[in-house]
Amino acid sequence: MWQLQDQTASQSLLHIGLLTSGGDAPGMNAAIRAVTRTAIQAGIRVTGILHGYIGLLEREWQTLDTASVGNIIQRGGTVLKTGRSEAFRTAEGRALAARHCRELGLDALVIIGGDGSLTGAHLLAEEHGIRVIGLPGTIDNDIWGSDDTIGFDTAVNTALEAIDRIRDTADALERLFLVEVMGRTSGFIAVQVALAGGAEEVITAERPFQAQTLIDKLDLARGRGKRSSIVVVAEGPRPGYSYDVAAQLEQAGHAAKVCVLGHIQRGGRPTGHDRVLASMLGEQAVRSLLAGADRVMLGVDQNRVVAIPLQQLACQRKVLDPRYIDMVATLAG
Numbered sequence: 226m227w228q229l230q231d232q233t234a235s236q237s238l239l240h241i242g243l244l245t246s247g248g249d250a251p252g253m254n255a256a257i258r259a260v261t262r263t264a265i266q267a268g269i270r271v272t273g274i275l276h277g278y279i280g281l282l283e284r285e286w287q288t289l290d291t292a293s294v295g296n297i298i299q300r301g302g303t304v305l306k307t308g309r310s311e312a313f314r315t316a317e318g319r320a321l322a323a324r325h326c327r328e329l330g331l332d333a334l335v336i337i338g339g340d341g342s343l344t345g346a347h348l349l350a351e352e353h354g355i356r357v358i359g360l361p362g363t364i365d366n367d368i369w370g371s372d373d374t375i376g377f378d379t380a381v382n383t384a385l386e387a388i389d390r391i392r393d394t395a396d397a398l399e400r401l402f403l404v405e406v407m408g409r410t411s412g413f414i415a416v417q418v419a420l421a422g423g424a425e426e427v428i429t430a431e432r433p434f435q436a437q438t439l440i441d442k443l444d445l446a447r448g449r450g451k452r453s454s455i456v457v458v459a460e461g462p463r464p465g466y467s468y469d470v471a472a473q474l475e476q477a478g479h480a481a482k483v484c485v486l487g488h489i490q491r492g493g494r495p496t497g498h499d500r501v502l503a504s505m506l507g508e509q510a511v512r513s514l515l516a517g518a519d520r521v522m523l524g525v526d527q528n529r530v531v532a533i534p535l536q537q538l539a540c541q542r543k544v545l546d547p548r549y550i551d552m553v554a555t556l557a558g
């Protein structure tokens with residue numbers, strides 16, 4: 226169980242805005258519920274902004290009350306909808322967003338999203354003095370300063386369920402499978418899924434792929450009598466990368482079937498872990514605002530809820546420990 230921050234100070238806060246941004250992540254709804262209900266119990270009005278920064282620019286918002294966030298804790302996606310806004314990446318876009326925050330009379334804005342969304346939040350605060358607090362909501366788990374993100378555990382378990390199924394058919398037909406998982410340019414999902422799924426190897430952007438090394442490994446495994454294998458491939462900058470890998474393996478006599486898991490990994494009921502993480506971070510976000518927090522994201526560091534300055538995470542990249550990549554290969558035998 227995560228340890229809570231100790232908060233004692235109090236600061237007046239009457240009206241907050243709340244939005245989800247970037248890719249949706251299972252558990253975002255639990256966070257929306259927690260923020261809304263904690264705020265309302267503290268006498269704070271909550272306005273939900275729809276479609277992420279798009280809604281902030283296009284004046285799409287609605288009042289949230291206790292009942293409106295009922296029966297959502299178990300649902301994937303986000304009831305506030307989400308979005309990716311090119312306009313918000315521009316200085317003019319953020320100036321308009323700030324004007325709309327003032328028009329609404331917001332004392333603070335809570336942003337639930339990934340590294341990109343939180344970088345945007347940092348700029349909105351720095352450029353226009355909007356008070357912001359972020360929560361890490363992304364399946365990618367690629368946010369600097371936090372060990373965990375809302376949605377990551379669910380995505381890993383969803384991919385794992387698929388891999389367990391693929392293993393059955395791989396075993397029955399004695400085939401090699403490449404299973405491609407999401408994660409943009411980071412391999413956090415890939416490594417966890419490969420470790421938990423007992424994969425032969427994991428290919429991620431963090432370590433340049435060398436076809437010959439994998440071919441040698443597959444040759445050795447074949448020599449030992451291994452007839453079926455699973456290799457987990459991180460999508461990298463572009464989905465479908467695993468087809469390139471398969472083409473190289475085929476030339477060396479290792480025909481492979483490819484399965485791109487894609488958006489299946491982003492949907493579905495959040496795990497208990499993600500619901501609890503989201504609930505705790507959501508509740509703490511409001512308490513932190515009441516205690517005066519600004520320009521921070523609440524994350525998890527060694528099982529403690531911590532506040533990380535947005536400025537720090539906006540300019541640093543979370544690095545995958547390469548020992549996990551090695552561990553996958555070691556445990557494959």
Ligand SMILES: Nc1ncnc2c1ncn2[C@@H]1O[C@H](COP(=O)(O)OP(=O)(O)OP(=O)(O)O)[C@@H](O)[C@H]1O
Binds near residue numbers: 315342344
């Ligand atoms: N550098 C940036 N400056 C300003 N705004 C940004 C920046 N990066 C991202 N944003 C805003 O945040 C939105 C979401 O960012 P992005 O598409 O990177 O997803 P994310 O929040 O990282 O989530 P995920 O990676 O889980 O999909 C962008 O569409 C844009 O509006």
Ligand SMILES: O=P(O)(O)OC[C@H]1O[C@](O)(CO)[C@@H](O)[C@@H]1O
Binds near residue numbers: 407491
């Ligand atoms: O469906 P979209 O918007 O193209 O997003 C895909 C990207 O979003 C993420 O799933 C994170 O939400 C990445 O891992 C992936 O590359």
Ligand SMILES: [Mg+2]
Binds near residue numbers: 247365
């Ligand atoms: Mg991201």
